[in-house]
Structure formats: structure tokens, C-alpha cells
Amino acid sequence: MASSNDVDVIVLGSGAGGLTAALAAAQSGARVALYEKADLLGGSTAISGGVPWMPLNHHQDELGIEDSRDEALTYLKALSLDRMDPAMAEAFIDGSRDTVKWLEDSTDLEFSIIPMYPDYHPEHPGGKPHGGRSLDPGLFSYDKLGEWKTKVAKSRRSAHLKITDTTLGGGTGFLDPETQKHREENDLRGCGAGLVGPIIKALLDLGVNLNVNAQATDLLIEDGRVSGVRVSVDGVEQTVRARKGVVLATGGFEWNPDLVRSFLRGPMTSPAGVPTNTGDGLLMAMRAGASLGNMAQAWWVPTVEIPGDVAFGQQRANLVNRERTLPGSIFVNGKGKRFTNEASNYNALGGAFHQLDSTDFSYVNLPCWLIFDGRNARTYGSFGTPPGQPIADWITRAPSARALAEKIDVDPDELEHTIDRWNGFVARGDDKDFGRGKSAYDRWSGDGNYRFTVESTLGPIDEAPFYAVRVHSGTLGTSGGPRTDTRGRVLDTTGAVIPGLYAAGNVAAAPTAMAYGGAGGTLGPIMVFGRYAGTAAATD
Ligand SMILES: Cc1cc2nc3c(=O)[nH]c(=O)nc-3n(C[C@H](O)[C@H](O)[C@H](O)COP(=O)(O)OP(=O)(O)OC[C@H]3O[C@@H](n4cnc5c(N)ncnc54)[C@H](O)[C@@H]3O)c2cc1C
The missing domain is CATH 3.90.700.10 (Succinate dehydrogenase/fumarate reductase flavoprotein, catalytic domain)
Structure with a gap:
């Protein structure tokens, strides 16, 4: 029976995977609800460097940087040690340019190329020693988020830094006092906060129903189709139905010691992301019969x-x-x-x-x-x-x-x-x-x-x-989970699509497997596949 909180698309998790999926689904005309387990939005993405690695992005044209589909694919292949599914890597590269443009057209994001930031193995074939693929999301004033301004995860260290100010981006990690004061007074946040803030604003503008303190506990499966979720909102259990689909974007399993011991290929004792990433989405997908991929890997x-x-x-x-x-x-x-x-x-x-x-x-x-x-x-x-x-x-x-x-x-x-x-x-x-x-x-x-x-x-x-x-x-997060097809649809152990179930981000098997092309090597594919999954969930 339909209830008032039923929607078209449910998105679980509010990092880059969940936010881009929700944006794509809402833009496709779907009524979308997003549930975030933590009391703050943004996940590990909000406290990250916020850099996506986007081959062939249009900012390269402005700077005369040459790049090609062939170079990007050859490069990823060289780094994948034969573990990567070529179709998934192609889907990432083919969606990279459009996704950057789409995010800029749909939100306040204005990316720029981080000058001269080399790819991580730039001497491999197709690598770029002078950069061009790693993007800076810039600064975003959280004053634009109204009451949601205090409901987004904030890094104590890097909230007001741009990526080029950080040690990750080649800076010192410190701002001069005047710049620091200006950014604090205007609540200008960069890095991961600069990436998620504009997308959250776009979701609010589109009327997406955002919920924090809302942990999904299981999928609802009816007649062989994922039709909703069980979710605990402020401790109250609810069942919410999704007429079209559920997107898993619950991040990795790095904070779940049992899953870490069971799956990762070697010792990992120090997870750097948010502690709510305990593999909930992975477990839900396993219960729904998903095929798993890349399970031994993480972004080390x-x-x-x-x-x-x-x-x-x-x-x-x-x-x-x-x-x-x-x-x-x-x-x-x-x-x-x-x-x-x-x-x-x-x-x-x-x-x-x-x-x-x-x-x-x-x-x-x-x-x-x-x-x-x-x-x-x-x-x-x-x-x-x-x-x-x-x-x-x-x-x-x-x-x-x-x-x-x-x-x-x-x-x-x-x-x-x-x-x-x-x-x-x-x-x-x-x-x-x-x-x-x-x-x-x-x-x-x-x-x-x-x-x-x-x-x-x-x-x-x-x-x-x-x-x-x-x-x-x-x-930084684990990178194995349910396998998806090139549209972000979760596959079962026979290779068939599980109707109604989609996944994007570190909850899923990474499209580039163990290849980490350059700064942004996780967020680039995550945002491309978040967009795919959200679009597919809304339009299938
Ligand atoms: C310090 C740091 C710096 C980094 N810098 C970069 C960088 O510059 N570039 C790059 O590419 N990568 C970077 N990374 C890695 C990157 O942050 C992650 O790979 C990426 O953010 C993962 O995005 P996601 O959407 O999959 O997950 P997340 O952003 O972690 O979001 C997952 C969300 O799901 C929520 N969730 C979990 N379970 C449930 C549930 N049951 N119900 C509802 N919600 C749930 C979690 O609370 C979390 O908010 C960095 C990581 C760290 C820690």
C-alpha cells in the first residue's frame, strides 16, 4: 500500500556517489529521498581533498592540454595489473567530460585544473607528467545552504583550504592569517566541502528530501524486485518504498573489522574516512544476491x-x-x-x-x-x-x-x-x-x-x-563491493541485473579496479557512475 513518504528513487548515503545519483535522478524528474546514516551529510567526500580525476575534461581545451580516450584507457590499463573490466573503464572515460560539464551546469561548482599536478604514474603510457586531469572544486560559501550549513561534515584541518593549500595538493597546509580570516568570515570551504556543498544546494533547490540520522538497515524485496528500504530515522524504524529504484551509495566497509579481516588482501589498521562506513550497503547487496568484485582492494x-x-x-x-x-x-x-x-x-x-x-x-x-x-x-x-x-x-x-x-x-x-x-x-x-x-x-x-x-x-x-x-x-576507503554494469545496475551471481537495485561509489566494485590514475582517482569514477546510477534508477 502506498504511503506518503513513498518516492520514485531512494538514495542511501550522501558522499559523492549518493549526491550525484540523487542529482541525476531528480533532474530526470524523479521524486527522490536521500537517507544518510550519520548526523551530518557528506561522508568521507566532505572531509576529502575533493579532487576528481577527469580525463578529457573541457578545461583542458582552455589550457591547450592534449588528452585522448586512447591515452586515458591505455594509462588505466597499464595501472590495473589486468584486474580492470575494460567496459567499466571505458564507461568512466566516456562519461568523464560530460560529467564535469553537467556538474558545472547543474550546480554552483566551477572546476579548474590544478596547475601541473602530475598523474600518479605519469611515465606510464598515456600518463600526464604536467597534469590536466585532476580538478579543483574551488571554494563554496556555506552561507548559501541556510539551515543545512551546520549539517555537513567538516574537516577541522582542511575546511577552509583549497586543494592547492593542502599537503595533498602540493601546499604547506597553512594559510596566511588574512586569507584564513576572510574564508572563515564568509564560511568559504574548499576541498571536499567545496565539492559537496554546491551539490547539496542543487538538491535542496530541486526539492530532494534529505534525511540525516537515517540508517538504512535492509532492502525491501518484493516479487524479485528491490522496492524500497527499511530505514531507522532518529531511531524510529520505517519502511519506505521506491517506485523505481534504490541506489546504494553507503561508502566502503573500512570501519567494519570483520569485513576488513575477511576481504582485504593485507593489513589495514587505520581508516581515514568517516566511521559510519561500516559496509552496510555491501551486506544489503549480499543479502539481495549481488555478485561481488574487487573485494581485496582499497584506496591505500x-x-x-x-x-x-x-x-x-x-x-x-x-x-x-x-x-x-x-x-x-x-x-x-x-x-x-x-x-x-x-x-x-x-x-x-x-x-x-x-x-x-x-x-x-x-x-x-x-x-x-x-x-x-x-x-x-x-x-x-x-x-x-x-x-x-x-x-x-x-x-x-x-x-x-x-x-x-x-x-x-x-x-x-x-x-x-x-x-x-x-x-x-x-x-x-x-x-x-x-x-x-x-x-x-x-x-x-x-x-x-x-x-x-x-x-x-x-x-x-x-x-x-x-x-x-x-x-x-x-x-581512504575500500573499493570492492557489488558488481554493476556500465549504467550502475547491480548484477547478481549469474550476471543478470537485480531489478530496482543500483550502486555507486566505494560501496560498489570500483570501475577502475586497483588503478588509481592520479589525484582524484576515486572521486572521478564515483561521480561519473553516481550520475549513471541515478539516471538509470529514475528512467529504467
Ligand atoms: C582525508 C581524505 C582525503 C581524500 N581525498 C581524496 C581526493 O582528493 N580525491 C579522491 O578521489 N579521493 C579522495 N579520498 C577518497 C574519497 O574521499 C572517497 O573515495 C569518496 O569520498 C567515497 O565516496 P562515497 O560516496 O563512495 O562514500 P562516502 O563519501 O564515504 O559516503 C558514504 C556515506 O554513506 C553513509 N552510510 C553508510 N551506511 C549507511 C546506511 N546504512 N544508510 C545510510 N547511509 C549510510 C555514510 O555515513 C557516508 O556518509 C580522500 C579520503 C580521505 C579520507
Whole structure:
């Protein structure tokens, strides 16, 4: 029987996947209700860098940047280690340009190309060493959201930063006081908040019914068709029917320890996104008979956990991007050895953390320590401490490398040898072990004064005190879940469409599988497929 809250399309989750799906569905004429489990909208997207990676976007034309379907596909294929479904990758690339235009036409978003931001493996065929595919969503005044202004997740660190101000985007993470004041007074938010704010405004303008504190608990399946959801709104159970379809956009399962243990290919102890991402949508899809894909994968990232630093009621996982790339810093494992190019992209570093020693059957590179010296700390600051300020007390320090090694339970001879060897490479400008500084990408996040040279990332470790910070194997979000077709329709284990069920974002099997093309490698495909799923749900 129809009830007053029945709609055409139900969207579960309010990150990039859910917001774009809701926008597309509403624009197709559907009556849409969106349910968000947390008390704030935006999910991990709102606290993210907010950068989408969009090959062939029209801003490239304005700057004379050349790109092609072939290049983008060849590049993704080269990064996918044969795990990617070519049809899904093609659907992403084919929808990329239109999706950027659509978002700009439908919302207050005005993207711009982040100048010179290289792809993450720019020397692979089809890669772009000078950027052009990673977009900045710009700043958005939350004053435009009226009463919803306080109902969107906000990053304490990056809310008022543009991506180019952040360490992820090659900045320092700090604003000059005048700019900071101006942005705070006008509630101008950038990064992920700058991405979700304009879409939320467009949804409000279109009359989409937005609900927070609204956790979907199960799908309603009638006559073989997904026809609605059971949802707990402010603790009150309800059944809501969807005449056309339900879009799962509930994010990954990174905060569900059982699912993490069951599925991920290696240790992941430090999720960086919102803690409400507990795999609810994945479990609902499994109960509905969905086929699963890409389950062992996540968007990997090394993190640092600062004691007492809490976000959304949980220990915050701080991404380590700049600190591991700056001159005068290296990673070592528990044996005191370097094991990777520290400046390579964060997603690729997951592989280094998952390396298993078959003899003693342990993870070779966990624990991992970031080691840096006094010059590095003084010049660049560290983990929230601006340059020139005293380094925070929680960071382990010692007057010599040997003494530091003893404090972190690493062989002192080995650590000394590792640092000597590193300093030798630095003197010759050539990291013979791991090639740090060779790729255009390695030179991006380091010292901006030397941006396009190896000096941006190679520097000696030779000035006391010596510092060590424990680094964790973390994730931006998992990337496996129900398989969909190229329109975002969820497939069952026979490959048939499950009528009425759609999925987009980290809840679903990522269209690019393990390929992370460049900054925005998750949000780009998520927004393209969010649009597909919302359109299909409204029009099928
Ligand atoms: C610090 C940080 C920086 C990042 N920077 C970038 C970047 O610049 N570019 C990039 O491409 N990627 C970035 N990422 C990754 C990116 O944020 C995620 O991949 C992306 O936001 C996932 O979008 P989503 O819509 O799938 O999920 P989310 O944005 O996480 O949204 C999922 C939502 O679903 C809700 N939900 C969960 N269960 C239920 C339920 N049962 N009922 C209703 N709602 C539910 C959750 O509460 C959540 O709000 C970053 C991540 C982090 C943590």
C-alpha cells in the first residue's frame, strides 16, 4: 500500500556517489529521498581533498592540454595489473567530460585544473607528467545552504583550504592569517566541502528530501524486485518504498573489522574516512544476491595517528603525504631498512605494506617508521606544527640515529647504515635503491621551492635531533563491493541485473579496479557512475 513518504528513487548515503545519483535522478524528474546514516551529510567526500580525476575534461581545451580516450584507457590499463573490466573503464572515460560539464551546469561548482599536478604514474603510457586531469572544486560559501550549513561534515584541518593549500595538493597546509580570516568570515570551504556543498544546494533547490540520522538497515524485496528500504530515522524504524529504484551509495566497509579481516588482501589498521562506513550497503547487496568484485582492494594510504587527535569520535588517521616526500626524511621497517620509494603515490604504497616474508611469515615492512632530522623539522614543520615552531612532544626524538634506533626498537647498526647509504645517494642526486625523485610525481609533494627537480625530495638526514614517527597501513576507503554494469545496475551471481537495485561509489566494485590514475582517482569514477546510477534508477 502506498504511503506518503513513498518516492520514485531512494538514495542511501550522501558522499559523492549518493549526491550525484540523487542529482541525476531528480533532474530526470524523479521524486527522490536521500537517507544518510550519520548526523551530518557528506561522508568521507566532505572531509576529502575533493579532487576528481577527469580525463578529457573541457578545461583542458582552455589550457591547450592534449588528452585522448586512447591515452586515458591505455594509462588505466597499464595501472590495473589486468584486474580492470575494460567496459567499466571505458564507461568512466566516456562519461568523464560530460560529467564535469553537467556538474558545472547543474550546480554552483566551477572546476579548474590544478596547475601541473602530475598523474600518479605519469611515465606510464598515456600518463600526464604536467597534469590536466585532476580538478579543483574551488571554494563554496556555506552561507548559501541556510539551515543545512551546520549539517555537513567538516574537516577541522582542511575546511577552509583549497586543494592547492593542502599537503595533498602540493601546499604547506597553512594559510596566511588574512586569507584564513576572510574564508572563515564568509564560511568559504574548499576541498571536499567545496565539492559537496554546491551539490547539496542543487538538491535542496530541486526539492530532494534529505534525511540525516537515517540508517538504512535492509532492502525491501518484493516479487524479485528491490522496492524500497527499511530505514531507522532518529531511531524510529520505517519502511519506505521506491517506485523505481534504490541506489546504494553507503561508502566502503573500512570501519567494519570483520569485513576488513575477511576481504582485504593485507593489513589495514587505520581508516581515514568517516566511521559510519561500516559496509552496510555491501551486506544489503549480499543479502539481495549481488555478485561481488574487487573485494581485496582499497584506496591505500599511509597514515599517522597523533595521540589525542580525534575526529568523528574516533582516532583520526592523518594522511602522510608531504612529510614522507620532503628532503631529509625516509621510511624504514622494523629492521631499520628502507624498503620503497617514499615519494611514490600513497595508493601504491599499500603494496609495500602488504609484502610478506615467506621464511619468518611476517609482514616485512610493518611496523614502519618515518625518520627525519632536525633540518627537515626546522624547515618544514611536522604534523600540524608550522616551520620554526617546536616539534610536538609525542614525536620520538634522540640526539643520534643510534639512540633513536634504541628508542623505537630497531637495530642501531642497521639504521645508521641505512641513513649513511641514503646520504650517499642524496650527495650523488640518485637514489640507487628505489629511484626516489625520478618520476615527475615524486617531485610534486616535496619542497615546493625545488618543485620540478630531485632536490624537492632528496635531502640528507644528518642534523640532530633525529625524529621517528610510527606510520600505519591505512585507507581512504575500500573499493570492492557489488558488481554493476556500465549504467550502475547491480548484477547478481549469474550476471543478470537485480531489478530496482543500483550502486555507486566505494560501496560498489570500483570501475577502475586497483588503478588509481592520479589525484582524484576515486572521486572521478564515483561521480561519473553516481550520475549513471541515478539516471538509470529514475528512467529504467
Ligand atoms: C582525508 C581524505 C582525503 C581524500 N581525498 C581524496 C581526493 O582528493 N580525491 C579522491 O578521489 N579521493 C579522495 N579520498 C577518497 C574519497 O574521499 C572517497 O573515495 C569518496 O569520498 C567515497 O565516496 P562515497 O560516496 O563512495 O562514500 P562516502 O563519501 O564515504 O559516503 C558514504 C556515506 O554513506 C553513509 N552510510 C553508510 N551506511 C549507511 C546506511 N546504512 N544508510 C545510510 N547511509 C549510510 C555514510 O555515513 C557516508 O556518509 C580522500 C579520503 C580521505 C579520507
